[in-house]
Amino acid sequence: xxxxxxxxxxxxxxxxxxxxxxxxxxxxxxxxxxxxxxxxxxxxxxxxxxxxxxxxxxxxxxxxxxxxxxxxxxxxxxxxxxxxxxxxx
Numbered sequence: 001x002x003x004x005x006x007x008x009x010x011x012x013x014x015x016x017x018x019x020x021x022x023x024x025x026x027x028x029x030x031x032x033x034x035x036x037x038x039x040x041x042x043x044x045x046x047x048x049x050x051x052x053x054x055x056x057x058x059x060x061x062x063x064x065x066x067x068x069x070x071x072x073x074x075x076x077x078x079x080x081x082x083x084x085x086x087x088x089x
Contacts, residue, residue: 030078031082033061034061037060039058039062039072040075043055043057
């Protein structure tokens, strides 16, 4: 039985994430996920269960960002761009 090359599997996974999270509508989807997952906010809450839940959301978003080579500065730019468009009217 052959052992799979871990780097090969990561590259395949990264290609799959990029095919889903890049393209014409990707910024809209990433912006929605950033808000929903509180990507640029603290997940702190006095209720430890709520905080753990919120941190779980954020962890999923950060995983997506890692695989598509975004960082939180890129997400902040998306949010600021959209806010600017809202106020340009």
